Amino acid sequence: MFKMENTGGHPWEKSPMNAHTYSEEMKYDRNTFLYKLIEHEGMVLTVYEDSLGIETIGIGRNLKDRGITPEELEYMDIPNMAIVYTNGISEADAKYLATNDIKIVEEELCRAKPCVYGLDAARQLILMDMAFNMGVPRLCKFKKMWAAVEAGNFDTASVEMLDSRWARQVK
Numbered sequence: 001m002f003k004m005e006n007t008g009g010h011p012w013e014k015s016p017m018n019a020h021t022y023s024e025e026m027k028y029d030r031n032t033f034l035y036k037l038i039e040h041e042g043m044v045l046t047v048y049e050d051s052l053g054i055e056t057i058g059i060g061r062n063l064k065d066r067g068i069t070p071e072e073l074e075y076m077d078i079p080n081m082a083i084v085y086t087n088g089i090s091e092a093d094a095k096y097l098a099t100n101d102i103k104i105v106e107e108e109l110c111r112a113k114p115c116v117y118g119l120d121a122a123r124q125l126i127l128m129d130m131a132f133n134m135g136v137p138r139l140c141k142f143k144k145m146w147a148a149v150e151a152g153n154f155d156t157a158s159v160e161m162l163d164s165r166w167a168r169q170v171k
Helices: 030-041 070-073 081-087 092-114 114-119 122-136 143-151 154-162 165-169
Strands: 044-049 055-058
Touching: 030 092, 030 122, 044 092, 055 092, 070 092, 092 114, 092 122, 092 143, 114 143, 114 154, 122 165, 143 154
Parallel strands: none
Antiparallel strands: 044 055
């Protein structure tokens, strides 16, 4: 499904879910998206509670709902979650987890709305940002926006995006 290449250099780039590549069907650059997430979400290397009181780490990794899988712990060379809670994670680990999250959100978004594949990189990036921020199920509730996107009416889609609680929250 995804064409991945090992670019080396950083441990997080060795991940099969490499942020430094393009997917075969998506046009946006995952690396660009990763750094936009860091800019907007921040990167916290210790467990903290987000604005909703949910335990979080790294670049917005929700520990309550998504957690950290045994495979991810093994890749990061962390023996168990107690170590994460005690010592936190490295910057490379945070990028690795975020890269995995990006892949998951991308797959969920494209499965729910295949029209995303046909959009240009900038529009894909906007929708990925929205999906990452609010989750794909909530993004799918933007019925008028999706109707406009599917019709290629991007001015209307933009108006519908901005006429939402999401737009007021992320200002």
